[in-house]
Amino acid sequence: MPELPEVETIARDLRSIEGDIILRARVCWPRIIAWLDARDFVEIVRGQSVRRVGRRGKYLVISLDEHTMLVHFGMTGRLCLCGLPSPAGSAVRCEVKHLHALFALASGGCLAYQDVRKFGRLSLLKDPAPVLARLGPEPLDPLFTPERFADMLAARRRRLKDLLLDQSFLAGLGNIYTDEALWTARLSPHRRSHTLSREEAIRLHEAIRAVLAQGVAARGTTFSDYRDGLGRRGTNQYSLNVYGRKGRPCPRCGAPVVRAVVGGRGTHYCPSCQPV
DNA sequence: CGCTCGGCCTGTGCGC
């Protein structure tokens, strides 16, 4: 599931198409296009050049001439840069299953959007600012300071697990990095945000940034579906401490990792070093 | 405000 480090990795890979031109687009599953009719979407992107590829939270932000395309990957979305269509007839050189949108580029390459579960969305906006303004701060931004985060936590009284997954509170964390950050900070996912001491809030701030930076350095976490902008796996799955490790020993204290449902989501933690 | 639930999806993996 693409979270901040995965989307950041895809954005960096796709920076190579900056300056390229979208010759034409095709949409095979119209429902992945948000807000617009798929035919209008195809019509509007045709001929526009790619000015810039960036990221905000879990959104991939592709700035075109007149519009901005936002890509949200949902659970299993992928955006891969593929080579030329082969003379033999196969449309895309990389894996072609679950292909929902295809962008032919002037350079000869193709940008393919694939999504097994179809939870992802592509949108095209004249001004993405109102959508992106609904997101909380960027965790890796220098403006996101420990002091500011402590104030944010004190102002709410939700469980840490719920709050950290809320994109309007903080942008970019999903289930994997939330569990990892709470483990790193030695804080229970059940803890209410306003009960944290100043020292605990600073620890959580530090932990969030550390697990995200580690995720980016490892080019993302590939559990099953995630691939980067060129179809490759990430390696952060080898660095996880609790996520997906139910019953296995906590790397810090040896107690078995627990999986519980918190706020409707599978949550992994060590009850011994993350006491309530 | 906070919380839960249902819907959207399909591959995986379990029980029988």
Next chain:
DNA sequence: TGCGCACAGGCCGAGC
């Protein structure tokens, strides 16, 4: 071996 079904979860809207 195969069938059927619960489960996985990001996000949104509804309802309490």
